[in-house]
Amino acid sequence: MGAQPLNCVWLDTREKRTDRVVLTANTDHWNKERGPRLEKVVYRNDIDPAEALDLVCDTEGEIDLVSEVSAADAEKVKNSEFARLEVIDAMRVLLGLINRGAEDAPLHDVRVRRALNMAVDRARLVAEGFGGYAYESAGIIPSYAGGYAGLEPYPHDPDAAKKLLREAGWPEGRALKLATTTATEPVAGMLAEGMGESLGIGVDVIVVPDEDLLAAQHALVEKVMPLPFDVLLHAWFDLSADAPPAFMHGFLYGEGGAFRTGPPVAEFDGLLNRFVREIDADKQRELSAEIDRFVYDEALSLFLVFPQALYAVNRNVNFVAHATTLELAETEVTEEHWSRRNGS
Numbered sequence: 001m002g003a004q005p006l007n008c009v010w011l012d013t014r015e016k017r018t019d020r021v022v023l024t025a026n027t028d029h030w031n032k033e034r035g036p037r038l039e040k041v042v043y044r045n046d047i048d049p050a051e052a053l054d055l056v057c058d059t060e061g062e063i064d065l066v067s068e069v070s071a072a073d074a075e076k077v078k079n080s081e082f083a084r085l086e087v088i089d090a091m092r093v094l095l096g097l098i099n100r101g102a103e104d105a106p107l108h109d110v111r112v113r114r115a116l117n118m119a120v121d122r123a124r125l126v127a128e129g130f131g132g133y134a135y136e137s138a139g140i141i142p143s144y145a146g147g148y149a150g151l152e153p154y155p156h157d158p159d160a161a162k163k164l165l166r167e168a169g170w171p172e173g174r175a176l177k178l179a180t181t182t183a184t185e186p187v188a189g190m191l192a193e194g195m196g197e198s199l200g201i202g203v204d205v206i207v208v209p210d211e212d213l214l215a216a217q218h219a220l221v222e223k224v225m226p227l228p229f230d231v232l233l234h235a236w237f238d239l240s241a242d243a244p245p246a247f248m249h250g251f252l253y254g255e256g257g258a259f260r261t262g263p264p265v266a267e268f269d270g271l272l273n274r275f276v277r278e279i280d281a282d283k284q285r286e287l288s289a290e291i292d293r294f295v296y297d298e299a300l301s302l303f304l305v306f307p308q309a310l311y312a313v314n315r316n317v318n319f320v321a322h323a324t325t326l327e328l329a330e331t332e333v334t335e336e337h338w339s340r341r342n343g344s
Contacts, residue, residue, distance in 0.1 A: 019046035037332035056312045057083045061338040064317050067326050069310035071131035077312040087133060088321040089144050090309035092237035094187070095137065096178075096302025097252070099227045100262025105176075106168050107230060108262070113299035115164035116176075116231065117154035119198035120191065126305055129187050134305040139292050140252065141244045142306045145323070149289035151296050154303065158198035165199055175202035179229035182210055188233055191304075221258045231302055234259065237309075243284065245275050245291045253300055268294060 021043040025036035044063070047055070053073055055062040057080035069077060069085070077085040098116065100108050107113065122136040138154070141147025176195065180188035185207055192203040206229060208216050219225055220232075236248075251257045254272055255264040271294060275287045295301070313319045316337040320330035333340065 017045040020044055035329055037330065038328065041328055053077075053312060056080075056314050060315060061342075064314045064333075065319060065331075066312040067309075069312050071129075071133045071307075071310065073312075074131055074133065074310055077310075080312075083312045083314050086311040086313050086319055086321050088309050088311075088323060089135075089142065090237065090307065091142070091145055091323045092235070092309065093137065093140050093142070093306055094134075094184070094233065094235045094304045095140060096191075096231040096304060097234050097259060097261045098299075098301055099230050099232070100300075101227065102230055103226065105171065105174055105230060109168040110298055111164040111168040112170065113302075114154070115161040115168070115199065116195070116302050117299050118157045118161040118164070119195040120154070120302065120304065121156045121194050121198075122153055122305060123156070124194065125187070125190065129190050130305060130307055133308040133310060135308075137303040137305050139296055139303060140248050140301065141292070145244070146285075146288070147244065147292060149292040151292065154299075156198070161198050162200050165201070170201065175204045177204050177206060177228070177230040178233070179206040179208060179231070180233040181208050181213060184233045184235055191233075220261070223260075227261060232261065235307075243275075243288075245272060245288050249291055249295060253295065265298070265300070268298075268300075 023041040023043075025039050027036065029036070044052070047063070049066070049068075052063050052066050053069065053076070056064070056066045057077055060082055074085055077083050096116070098107055098113055100113075102108075105112075126132060126134045126136060135142065136153040138151040139147050139149075176199070178188055178192055178195075185205075188205050188207075192205050196203040220227065249268075250272055252259050253265060253268050254260065255269050268291070271287065271291050275284065275291065278284050278287060296303075309321065309323075311319065311321060316334045318332050318334065320327075
């Protein structure tokens with residue numbers, strides 16, 4: 001925690017939830033135009049995600065909506081008699097945090113970071129890792145949310161990647177250390193294989209066990225110990241759509257950024273300080289594009305993909321998906337919905 005805005009980070013992987021959370025509509029709310037459209041919403045925390053997916057796909061009256069459906073389960077939903085797949089361009093990103101402070105590898109050298117980006121076959125990652133439900137990334141803010149600034153994803157160019165790695169003096173026999181949580185472990189395996197072939201070096205995958213995740217997060221945020229990885233796969237969702245550089249870029253690269261992996265970058269901090277003080281909207285957009293370009297040119301992260309959000313929606317439910325969090329204000333059910341047929 002610090003004195004600057006957005007300098008407080010809450011880290012806790014423990015979840016203590018009741019079996020069910022029931023929300024009852026406030027029919028006296030002033031905004032009648034918005035709703036409520038549902039009398040009651042029941043969040044069920046007593047069902048395993050796999051079981052919930054089975055229930056929404058194979059039955060009616062048990063589960064109406066399952067969020068965070070994996071790309072591997074998309075076909076199951078699409079082939080269901082009782083459910084349909086809803087897909088939305090979401091505010092989420094998967095990227096690699098590059099440890100620019102590594103002592104035994106030249107990750108401080110922009111040539112190495114560009115080599116890492118050129119070693120990624122993003123088209124394959126989208127097709128095989130996400131079943132087509134993702135976009136190749138050229139930064140950390142999706143183009144449909146005002147990012148990119150005309151940038152194109154780094155090309156998959158193994159020859160150029162190997163050349164840059166040699167020029168930067170990558171130590172012979174030194175493997176790249178790729179860290180991941182259990183949630184992104186399958187993607188890490190695919191990346192390790194592809195990047196190893198493209199770079200001509202070994203890639204070791206380090207999986208952080210779920211029980212060690214909180215301690216690992218603290219080590220990353222507190223920055224009091226050397227980081228044990230070269231690249232850390234990081235999945236972030238519900239990104240701020242309002243002035244992204246002050247939130248996303250600041251968290252990842254700013255001097256006070258919780259997820260900064262490496263020493264502060266003076267030129268970046270100068271740009272960010274100009275941005276947060278600017279009140280003219282047009283000039284803000286110009287500075288935002290300049291920040292995007294700087295982060296891209298310096299390859300401050302391993303830019304991977306923007307995953308889409310997938311939902312399994314049961315029959316007779318008119319679900320309106322949002323790019324950020326799960327929002328049910330515009331969702332409603334038809335007269336044929338089981339709850340209205342049963343009068344419940």
